[in-house]
Amino acid sequence: MPRTTDRLPSPYRPETAIVAQRLAALQGALDWAAAASVAAPWVRAVRENPPPFWAMESLLKEYPISSAEGLALMRLAEALLRVPDAETAIALTADQLGRADFDGAADSTLARLSSTAIAMSKHFLPGAGQEPGLMAKLGAKTVVAATLRAVQLLGRQFVLGQTIEEGMKEAASARKKLNQLRFSFDMLGEGARTDADALRYLASYENAIAAIARTADPARSPAHNDGISIKLSALHPRYEDVQHERVMEELVPRVWTLCRAAAAANLNLTIDAEEVDRLELSLDVFEALAQLVAEHCPQWAGLGLAMQAYQSRAVELIEHVAALARQYKIKFMCRLVKGAYWDAEIKRAQEQGLPTYPVFTHKHHTDVSYLACARALLDAPDAIFPQFATHNAGTISAILQMASRHGVPFELQRLHGMGEGIYREVLKNPLVACRVYAPVGAHRDLLAYLVRRLLENGANSSFVHQLADESVGMDELLISPLRLEPQPSLPLPADLYGAKRANSQGLDLAVASMREPLLAALASTPVPAVAEASTAEVDSASAQAVAAFAGWNHTPVAERAATLRRAADALQQQLPRFCALLLKEAHKTWGDAVSEVREAVDFLRFYANDAERVMAPTTLPGPTGESNVLRLEGRGAWVCISPWNFPLAIFMGQVAAALATGNTVLAKPAEQTPAVALEAVKLLHAAGVPANVLQLLHGPGETVGAALVAQPGIAGVVFTGSTQVAKIIQRALAAKDGAIVPLIAETGGINAMLVDSTALPEQVADAVVQSAFRSAGQRCSALRLLCLHEGIADHVIEMIQGAAKELVAGSPAALATDLGPVIDAEAFEGIGRHLTRLHAEAKPLLPAAAPATTLPNLIPPQMFEVKAIADVKAEIFGPVLQVVRWGGDPMDVIRQINALGYGLTLGIQTRIDSRAQALAAAARVGNVYVNRNMIGAVVGVQPFGGEGLSGTGPKAGGPNYLHRFCAEQTLTINTTAAGGNVALFAGPALH
Numbered sequence: 001m002p003r004t005t006d007r008l009p010s011p012y013r014p015e016t017a018i019v020a021q022r023l024a025a026l027q028g029a030l031d032w033a034a035a036a037s038v039a040a041p042w043v044r045a046v047r048e049n050p051p052p053f054w055a056m057e058s059l060l061k062e063y064p065i066s067s068a069e070g071l072a073l074m075r076l077a078e079a080l081l082r083v084p085d086a087e088t089a090i091a092l093t094a095d096q097l098g099r100a101d102f103d104g105a106a107d108s109t110l111a112r113l114s115s116t117a118i119a120m121s122k123h124f125l126p127g128a129g130q131e132p133g134l135m136a137k138l139g140a141k142t143v144v145a146a147t148l149r150a151v152q153l154l155g156r157q158f159v160l161g162q163t164i165e166e167g168m169k170e171a172a173s174a175r176k177k178l179n180q181l182r183f184s185f186d187m188l189g190e191g192a193r194t195d196a197d198a199l200r201y202l203a204s205y206e207n208a209i210a211a212i213a214r215t216a217d218p219a220r221s222p223a224h225n226d227g228i229s230i231k232l233s234a235l236h237p238r239y240e241d242v243q244h245e246r247v248m249e250e251l252v253p254r255v256w257t258l259c260r261a262a263a264a265a266n267l268n269l270t271i272d273a274e275e276v277d278r279l280e281l282s283l284d285v286f287e288a289l290a291q292l293v294a295e296h297c298p299q300w301a302g303l304g305l306a307m308q309a310y311q312s313r314a315v316e317l318i319e320h321v322a323a324l325a326r327q328y329k330i331k332f333m334c335r336l337v338k339g340a341y342w343d344a345e346i347k348r349a350q351e352q353g354l355p356t357y358p359v360f361t362h363k364h365h366t367d368v369s370y371l372a373c374a375r376a377l378l379d380a381p382d383a384i385f386p387q388f389a390t391h392n393a394g395t396i397s398a399i400l401q402m403a404s405r406h407g408v409p410f411e412l413q414r415l416h417g418m419g420e421g422i423y424r425e426v427l428k429n430p431l432v433a434c435r436v437y438a439p440v441g442a443h444r445d446l447l448a449y450l451v452r453r454l455l456e457n458g459a460n461s462s463f464v465h466q467l468a469d470e471s472v473g474m475d476e477l478l479i480s481p482l483r484l485e486p487q488p489s490l491p492l493p494a495d496l497y498g499a500k501r502a503n504s505q506g507l508d509l510a511v512a513s514m515r516e517p518l519l520a521a522l523a524s525t526p527v528p529a530v531a532e533a534s535t536a537e538v539d540s541a542s543a544q545a546v547a548a549f550a551g552w553n554h555t556p557v558a559e560r561a562a563t564l565r566r567a568a569d570a571l572q573q574q575l576p577r578f579c580a581l582l583l584k585e586a587h588k589t590w591g592d593a594v595s596e597v598r599e600a601v602d603f604l605r606f607y608a609n610d611a612e613r614v615m616a617p618t619t620l621p622g623p624t625g626e627s628n629v630l631r632l633e634g635r636g637a638w639v640c641i642s643p644w645n646f647p648l649a650i651f652m653g654q655v656a657a658a659l660a661t662g663n664t665v666l667a668k669p670a671e672q673t674p675a676v677a678l679e680a681v682k683l684l685h686a687a688g689v690p691a692n693v694l695q696l697l698h699g700p701g702e703t704v705g706a707a708l709v710a711q712p713g714i715a716g717v718v719f720t721g722s723t724q725v726a727k728i729i730q731r732a733l734a735a736k737d738g739a740i741v742p743l744i745a746e747t748g749g750i751n752a753m754l755v756d757s758t759a760l761p762e763q764v765a766d767a768v769v770q771s772a773f774r775s776a777g778q779r780c781s782a783l784r785l786l787c788l789h790e791g792i793a794d795h796v797i798e799m800i801q802g803a804a805k806e807l808v809a810g811s812p813a814a815l816a817t818d819l820g821p822v823i824d825a826e827a828f829e830g831i832g833r834h835l836t837r838l839h840a841e842a843k844p845l846l847p848a849a850a851p852a853t854t855l856p857n858l859i860p861p862q863m864f865e866v867k868a869i870a871d872v873k874a875e876i877f878g879p880v881l882q883v884v885r886w887g888g889d890p891m892d893v894i895r896q897i898n899a900l901g902y903g904l905t906l907g908i909q910t911r912i913d914s915r916a917q918a919l920a921a922a923a924r925v926g927n928v929y930v931n932r933n934m935i936g937a938v939v940g941v942q943p944f945g946g947e948g949l950s951g952t953g954p955k956a957g958g959p960n961y962l963h964r965f966c967a968e969q970t971l972t973i974n975t976t977a978a979g980g981n982v983a984l985f986a987g988p989a990l991h
Contacts, residue, residue, distance in 0.1 A: 188441030194802020222302030227268030634662030636715025749904030
């Protein structure tokens with residue numbers, strides 16, 4: 001069962017109020033001026049005696065991340081080592097280095113290496129899109145080999161060793177030079193996507209602990225021995241709050257085996273920090289381990305937890321962990337860091353429309369929080385052994401000052417390869433201990449880690465970056481962080497789109513208090529019955545809509561827009577109720593339901609704003625003596641036919657667009673989901689849309705839908721659904737007498753994703769699983785065809801297979817469910833026929849769909865390997881993915897995809913920027929997504945719609961959509977008719 005309460009306060013509280021509390025806690029505890037005076041000599045010594053050329057400070061000084069050279073180096077470090085084929089390696093190197101100028105580097109060892117291994121690329125590497133000849137290829141391969149060596153050397157500086165034995169050897173060598181050093185080894189790797197990954201990481205951790213234990217002294221405390229850092233997301237493929245029950249059952253025993261081994265040797269085992277939405281789950285795991293420690297090895301004081309000061313509830317986290325230690329009568333080691341996922345946390349809060357950010361937006365606010373956390377750690381010596389990880393000289397000095405006042409033991413920490421200059425000075429005090437956080441692993445595994453470190457330390461505001469920049473004076477570098485900014489440095493998520501349009505508000509399903517209204521609504525929301533419309537009712541409604549048009553069309557656009565905004569506000573307030581309806585009627589999961597209600601809110605607000613823009617009269621230039629004005633107005637009565645897969649968002653989008661532009665609406669929802677549409681219409685009526693302006697007509701498409709399209713007074717039809725039905729509507733409209741009626745159609749697609757060998761497999765697996773299987777594959781934009789480069793296909797397929805097997809197919813009411821049943825028995829049977837065919841024609845890559853038992857129409861993820869792109873002839877509207885391998889020219893893959901005739905969405909996974917641009921330009925599709933998933937288009941951000949067999953356009957949620965709902969009129973007035981051109985005679989030319 002999921003948690004019903006939260007251990008910590010909400011992460012979504014006003015930044016200013018939290019920082020004010022942190023500043024109050026520091027009053028009288030810290031003299032910053034004194035701390036800065038101690039730190040200043042350290043800074044001067046580092047600048048006078050710079051660290052080795054490969055240290056982070058030197059690297060950032062030579063090639064700042066903000067420069068083209070720094071960016072090229074970062075992109076190469078991230079991708080080059082994993083590329084298996086020479087052709088792609090050449091293309092990647094040419095693409096990245098072609099954007100930079102390494103010739104102007106300073107005269108240093110690093111610059112000389114760059115000159116020989118990198119700058120030569122301009123002479124040998126082919127330009128983007130060029131096919132090199134034999135000699136050019138030989139030269140290119142030479143340069144790529146040299147660049148590869150340079151990147152490997154770069155990696156060596158930030159990874160202690162490729163194996164734990166190699167890392168321990170390096171650690172022993174470093175300790176001979178400086179006895180105060182201890183090490184915490186981190187076995188590099190991404191979070192597990194499959195259970196096989198998790199077990200492999202578990203074995204790696206077990207091996208490392210055994211190796212460290214062989215040289216450790218069990219008689220010494222964990223604070224004096226080396227230790228290990230572990231990542232919980234590496235030990236379970238579904239380390240997510242909604243998978244709480246599985247995590248507690250499966251993960252805790254795995255971690256406990258590591259804890260027992262560490263305790264036996266008296267090592268420190270620290271659980272690394274993860275993202276905000278996993279913090280409560282981490283605390284549940286941590287407490288379960290604390291209970292086991294208290295029961296089996298209470299004398300062990302080595303269990304640790306990393307804490308991120310940039311999180312808004314970091315102090316409360318420390319207080320909670322200290323309380324746990326006291327409750328179980330044990331002691332923890334706590335590593336305080338500033339934080340490692342800041343950019344991801346900011347983006348997540350914006351995308352989900354959360355109340356505020358769960359992290360601080362000003363760097364010095366994070367510094368304030370860090371110092372307040374340090375005080376909290378030092379105030380709990382009975383429960384916590386503090387470990388302070390920082391490279392900031394001012395912060396280090398402040399910690400030393402506060403620790404001396406408390407008189408409690410502690411240690412400092414730094415990252416291997418970073419901060420060596422400052423710590424060289426700090427550790428001249430023999431009483432100060434320092435633990436080095438030391439990554440261990442193969443160089444190709446360091447990529448994500450290395451780029452993250454480069455980004456964090458390369459930011460203009462980071463101390464490491466500013467330390468290397470001698471133009472930053474001492475006063476600026478060591479300025480006191482103890483100050484409060486009145487506003488966040490970024491617009492809040494609600495203000496993402498500016499003052500004109502508020503972003504819709506979402507929920508964080510990892511916060512128990514935010515889930516409560518949803519679960520309450522599920523228990524209390526009935527699904528109303530909706531009567532089918534008769535032929536007479538269709539005729540009557542059509543006549544009413546035609547008659548009501550003039551009045552609604554002449555209603556000022558500002559009033560129509562205000563009505564839609566009232567509806568948006570009401571829908572936002574009723575989000576839990578509509579989520580419950582979507583769950584019950586459309587089998588939506590909770591996450592999908594929240595996203596859909598938000599999309600409907602966004603459509604209402606976006607079209608309200610855009611109608612005011614596009615329907616404002618436009619004065620056109622012309623000859624003197626006349627005025628020319630272009631203006632738009634509604635066309636008449638529109639038929640809006642919406643699908644069952646987005647029964648609220650697409651329904652509301654179609655209706656809102658028509659209403660905003662002055663049209664009346666006859667809305668026919670999908671037969672499977674009329675209740676959601678009925679409640680949406682009630683909401684619009686309550687907001688002020690007249691009953692005869694918007695009418696709901698429920699029934700089968702073959703009868704009610706066809707009758708609406710055939711009505712003589714219809715001015716337009718907007719339809720989302722299958723290509724087959726769109727063609728039927730098109731033919732019906734063409735056969736009618738009278739005016740030519742416009743059709744806006746958004747139809748299906750054989751949506752493809754092209755993956756080359758530079759792509760990060762973990763990122764590809766995440767994007768594929770989300771794009772192909774989320775919403776049970778019942779999205780227009782869902783991934784249907786995965787095109788994998790042959791050099792990485794086996795590995796990526798294996799990762800997707802493992803990740804897909806971890807998905808939970810079941811009741812949408814359960815928070816743990818990833819995909820619910822398909823919409824109805826007819827859809828289930830249709831998908832089943834495709835699966836039968838594919839089992840005969842293609843190679844199955846996942847277990848066959850089990851027959852439905854307790855839950856009807858449930859289909860788990862399905863995947864098949866086909867021989868050619870051309871073999872994929874039809875869209876399968878369900879959780880079914882087809883995979884094909886490719887080699888050679890990626891542009892040929894795009895040509896084959898274009899030949900299928902559909903054109904809705906395309907995914908591209910590559911680190912070659914010029915390739916991504918060229919492939920996108922060649923693709924005949926409406927939406928192209930590079931290095932991300934292909935679903936979840938945001939209104940006004942990613943306007944959605946296709947071409948060819950995928951629709952007519954214009955794009956929904958885009959700046960051109962409303963024009964199709966409008967008629968245009970130009971009004972020309974001869975202003976000289978009454979006596980001549982007064983304006984001309986009065987002009988300056990006559991004087």
